[in-house]
Amino acid sequence: MSELLAIMTLQEIDDALDALRTTLAAAQEQLEGDPELAAAREERESIAAELESIRKSQRTLEATIQDLDAKIVRDEGRMYDGSIKTPRDLEALQHEVDNIRASRSQAEDEALEVIARAEELSQRLEAASASVATLEKAWKATATRLKAEVVAVNTKIVAQEAEREAQVGRITPGNVRLYDGLRKRKGSKVVVRAGGNSCAGCRVAIPEPVRRRVINSPTLVQCPHCERILAPG
Numbered sequence: 001m002s003e004l005l006a007i008m009t010l011q012e013i014d015d016a017l018d019a020l021r022t023t024l025a026a027a028q029e030q031l032e033g034d035p036e037l038a039a040a041r042e043e044r045e046s047i048a049a050e051l052e053s054i055r056k057s058q059r060t061l062e063a064t065i066q067d068l069d070a071k072i073v074r075d076e077g078r079m080y081d082g083s084i085k086t087p088r089d090l091e092a093l094q095h096e097v098d099n100i101r102a103s104r105s106q107a108e109d110e111a112l113e114v115i116a117r118a119e120e121l122s123q124r125l126e127a128a129s130a131s132v133a134t135l136e137k138a139w140k141a142t143a144t145r146l147k148a149e150v151v152a153v154n155t156k157i158v159a160q161e162a163e164r165e166a167q168v169g170r171i172t173p174g175n176v177r178l179y180d181g182l183r184k185r186k187g188s189k190v191v192v193r194a195g196g197n198s199c200a201g202c203r204v205a206i207p208e209p210v211r212r213r214v215i216n217s218p219t220l221v222q223c224p225h226c227e228r229i230l231a232p233g
């Protein structure tokens with residue numbers, strides 16, 4: 001009976017160890033990073049890239065407008081400097097200037113659109129950056145808490161492992177092997193109650209002679225169906 005109780009205590013220690021290892025794994029996985037922060041950073045990068053491309057378009061349009069202005073100045077200068085001799089040539093030049101002015105007007109409209117879009121993107125970038133900053137601050141606090149949790153849980157695991165070793169020392173080696181083997185195959189429920197008429201592990205009915213041995217036998221009794229160790233109850 002005391003052997004059975006010792007194994008039940010070992011099972012409690014192992015259950016506690018499993019719970020601690022689950023907590024540790026969850027904390028370590030969380031420490032790998034905040035998905036919300038990663039998404040916010042990605043959004044910020046995407047807006048920044050679009051803004052850069054829009055500003056490039058803006059610079060190109062501004063350069064185009066400057067070129068057209070220079071052409072207008074040049075052509076208008078030619079109109080009045082006396083270098084054009086015939087009314088027909090003058091008319092042709094005037095026509096060219098009109099065309100350049102139309103192109104300039106179109107480029108200016110495009111530039112205004114691009115500037116408005118850049119302004120909108122700037123505002124979105126500012127909002128996205130603020131959101132990243134907020135999430136970074138929260139993440140820093142979370143990471144600090146998680147790191148402390150990992151240290152604390154690791155300490156508890158070390159203590160539980162020492163306790164397990166001590167408990168194993170109180171049990172016959174053959175029974176430790178039986179228990180360990182069952183735990184590997186069955187998971188956490190290795191020692192189960194044989195209350196009522198069935199095994200609490202597999203729910204299969206326990207034959208009367210086995211039930212009697214569970215109560216009276218000084219050695220461990222296993223369920224004939226699932227092999228779990230049976231405890232009275």
Ligand SMILES: [Zn+2]
Binds near residue numbers: 201202203223228
């Ligand atoms: Zn069973």
